[in-house]
Amino acid sequence: MGTGNEDRFKGIGVADPAWDDPRYWDRFHAAVLARAVFELATRRRQAQQPVAAVLSSWSRSLIPVALAAAVIAALLIGSEANRGPAPAAPPLALEDVLGDEVGDGSFQAVMQGELHASPIAFMALVEGNDP
Amino acid sequence: MRELSDGELVTMVRSGESEAFGELVRRYQRPAYAVALAVSGKHHDAEDAAQESFLVALQRLDDCRNPSRFAGWFLAIVRNRSRNLVRRRKLRMGEQIPASAKTRGPSPAKAAYISELRSRLNEALSTLTEVQREIVLLHDLEGWKHREISERLGIPQGTVRSHLHFARKALRIQLAEWRDVKEP
Secondary structure, eight states, rough: OOOOTTOOGGGGGGGGGGGGGHHHHHHHHHHHHHHHHHHHHHHHHHOOOHHHHHHHHHHHHHHHHHHHHHHHHHHHHHHHHHOOOOOOOOOOHHHHHHHHHHHHHHHHHHHHHHSSSHHHHHHHHTTTTOO | OOOOOHHHHHHHHHTTTTTHHHHHHHHHHHHHHHHHHHOOOOHHHHHHHHHHHHHHHHGGGGGOOGGHHHHHHHHHHHEEEEEEEHHHHHTTOOOOOSSSSSSSSOHHHHHHHHHHHHHHOHHHHHHHSSHHHHHHHIIITTTTHHHHHHHHHHHHHHHHHHHHHHHHHHHHTTGGTTTTTOOO
């Protein structure tokens, strides 16, 4: 260590644990490496895995998930089929739709031959206002 | 043999190369300790935080987006681990910078002298701000240059110089009698 800087505060050297224990940093280094063995081994194993092995490990987890998804889908489709067809809505006649807002009298009048009247008379009939 | 860059070492460590990791540890164990000591002020906390930080960095190495800037990324981990450790051990009092230096070798007189010296240094360092401690330790203890500290800590060079100037001034005043200390 040292910068050659004359201003350096030399008294601070005592803060270095190796000041009076020359082997301190060797022990420190060894202690860190000993604790890192497992993590380094895991990284080595991962790095050495060939692509095929990685894909195979993926497939091992993907296949059960895909199977489970297929079973759930089949169950859902099956339960829908068991319910049978939805009840059909009653047929709605065109006349009912057209005559829905028209009063009984007006409707009858329209059907009885007022068709030759002018459009204004017809609208007045439908809306219930005499022209 | 050409010295491998941090980026190259990081790439190799990602593949689990122990030697590359060993080189990274060798390269940054002292700076890591200095930063941890600047935060915690205690030898054992600094030692624990620095060692743990290497393991955390190894586990999270894939998060280091720019391997060529490993130093800054790693020292940020050291700083955070040290702060967490200080928070956890706030109640623990006592021992300061390197307690006894393992008592391997030094005579009792020398051990006492070193212990006293470290205690005084720790007191003096504690009067500085965290960033001043970090800079003075990295520069004067680890030998990092202004430019390296600036790049790795993300602090402008002028600010680094300024912090260093004030830190040294404060240390010299407080440790006047210990200046350029020699072993007994």
